Structure formats: C-alpha cells, structure tokens
Amino acid sequence: xxxxxxxxxxxxxxxxxxxxxxxxxxxxxxxxxxxxxxxxxxxxxxxxxxxxxxxxxxxxxxxxxxxxxxxxxxxxxxxxxxxxxxxxxxxxxxxxxxxxxxxxxxxxxxxxxxxxxxxxxxxxxxxxxxxxxxxxxxxxxxxxxxxxxxxxxxxxxxxxxxxxxxxxxxxxxxxxxxxxxxxxxxxxxxxxxxxxxxxxxxxxxxxxxxxxxxxxxxxxxxxxxx
Ligand code: ADP
Ligand code: MG
Numbered sequence: 001x002x003x004x005x006x007x008x009x010x011x012x013x014x015x016x017x018x019x020x021x022x023x024x025x026x027x028x029x030x031x032x033x034x035x036x037x038x039x040x041x042x043x044x045x046x047x048x049x050x051x052x053x054x055x056x057x058x059x060x061x062x063x064x065x066x067x068x069x070x071x072x073x074x075x076x077x078x079x080x081x082x083x084x085x086x087x088x089x090x091x092x093x094x095x096x097x098x099x100x101x102x103x104x105x106x107x108x109x110x111x112x113x114x115x116x117x118x119x120x121x122x123x124x125x126x127x128x129x130x131x132x133x134x135x136x137x138x139x140x141x142x143x144x145x146x147x148x149x150x151x152x153x154x155x156x157x158x159x160x161x162x163x164x165x166x167x168x169x170x171x172x173x174x175x176x177x178x179x180x181x182x183x184x185x186x187x188x189x190x191x192x193x194x195x196x197x198x199x200x201x202x203x204x205x206x207x208x209x210x211x212x213x214x215x216x217x218x219x220x221x222x223x224x225x226x
Pocket of ligand 1: 128132133136160162163164165173178179180181183184185186187188189190212
C-alpha cells in the first residue's frame with residue numbers, strides 16, 4: 001500500500017499547526033478580552049459564562065481532533081470483514097439517531113468483504129461521516145448505509161436526506177478547518193481523507209439538494225485471508 005512520504009507528512013503537519021495556531025488564537029483573544037474588561041471595570045462575568053465556556057470547549061475539541069493527525073500513530077492493521085465493523089458503528093450510533101429523530105438503514109452484501117484495516121480508524125471514519133449526515137438533516141432524516149463489492153474493491157456508501165453541499169463548497173470540504181457550522185472544527189472530513197488514504201482507498205461524493213452520498217472504496221482481500 002501507499003504511504004505518505006515523510007517530507008509530505010511533515011509539510012502537512014506544519015500547515016495544520018499553522019492553521020491550529022490561528023484557530024486557537026481567535027477564541028483565546030475573545031476570552032482574554034472579556035476577562036480583562038471584566039477585571040478592569042469590576043464587572044460580573046456571570047452573563048458571559050456561556051460565551052467563555054463555548055470558546056474553551058471549541059479549543060478543547062480542536063486540540064483533541066488535531067491529535068488524531070499528529071500523535072505517533074500505532075497502526076494495527078488486520079484482515080477483517082467490513083460487515084462486522086459497519087454493524088458495530090451502526091450499533092454505536094443508534095441511540096444518537098433516535099435522540100435526533102433520525103433513522104439509520106442499511107443494506108450489506110451477504111458475502112463478507114475482507115479488508116486489511118485498522119479497525120479503530122475505520123470506525124472513526126464512519127462515525128465522522130454519519131455525524132456529518134445527522135448534522136446536515138432536519139428531523140426525520142434517514143441515513144442509508146450500503147456495502148457492496150465491485151471486483152476486487154469494497155465500497156461503503158453513506159447517503160443522507162440532507163440539503164446537499166453547495167457547488168462552491170465542494171473543493172474545500174476536505175480542507176482542514178473548513179466548516180459551515182457554528183461550532184464545527186472543520187477537521188472531520190480531512191481526518192476521513194487521511195484514514196482512507198492510509199488504507200490505500202479513495203473517498204468521493206455526490207451531492208444534490210435532495211441529499212449527499214459519500215463513497216469510500218478500499219481494496220478487498222480475497223477469501224478470509226490471513
Ligand atoms: P465540521 O463537521 O466540523 O463542520 P467536517 O470536515 O466534518 O467539519 O465537514 C466540513 C463541512 O462539509 C461541513 O461544515 C459541511 O458544510 C460540509 N458537509 C460535510 N458533510 C456533509 C453532509 N453530509 N451534508 C451537507 N454538508 C456536509
Ligand atoms: Mg464533521
């Protein structure tokens with residue numbers, strides 16, 4: 001399988017670090033400004049608790065997700081069936097779906113599709129995509145998850161009934177820190193992209209005002225493998 005060149009990796013991490021510094025400085029400046037004025041004028045900061053906590057939560061989420069890129073990644077690749085892994089993710093996401101008033105439906109190829117995978121990473125990839133789907137949809141949305149095989153490739157589709165992604169955003173959505181959400185980090189899809197790349201696969205999408213489908217394709221292993 002392909003591995004990113006070390007120099008390429010360092011370049012990416014450098015870019016991300018610069019982006020992170022920028023993203024962290026803004027909320028820190030806001031919080032610092034509030035506290036400074038409050039102290040000087042002896043204001044009661046209680047009305048600002050929500051704002052301050054919101055900004056701190058955002059920094060904490062950003063740094064948490066950033067670690068996914070930069071922490072020395074102990075990879076744990078094994079040949080495993082995709083069906084089992086996706087079923088586990090669906091079980092994990094069921095209660096959140098119910099809470100949000102959404103539904104998850106699935107249709108899997110019966111024959112097990114074996115992939116050389118780092119299971120935790122594939123779980124994280126699918127959770128990121130399903131979360132985005134949930135966040136895009138009004139109540140009563142449906143996320144449809146399909147798994148099928150084409151020749152020597154296994155394909156997972158995650159389709160939602162959301163409003164779609166505007167044409168002018170399409171070339172940015174995989175960029176780190178691109179977000180259209182108030183409290184988004186914009187790191188989810190760039191993490192997805194990296195995970196798929198680490199598995200020698202591809203990720204693409206189709207989107208219309210009736211919904212979006214993300215499609216992840218990975219090389220499959222014949223039989224049960226090792
Ligand atoms: P975040 O979820 O923190 O905004 P992501 O990298 O996960 O960051 O997604 C980047 C952006 O891509 C989102 O803010 C949203 O605009 C768009 N997006 C991703 N998935 C979907 C989807 N299923 N439907 C509509 N827009 C989406
Ligand atoms: Mg996201």
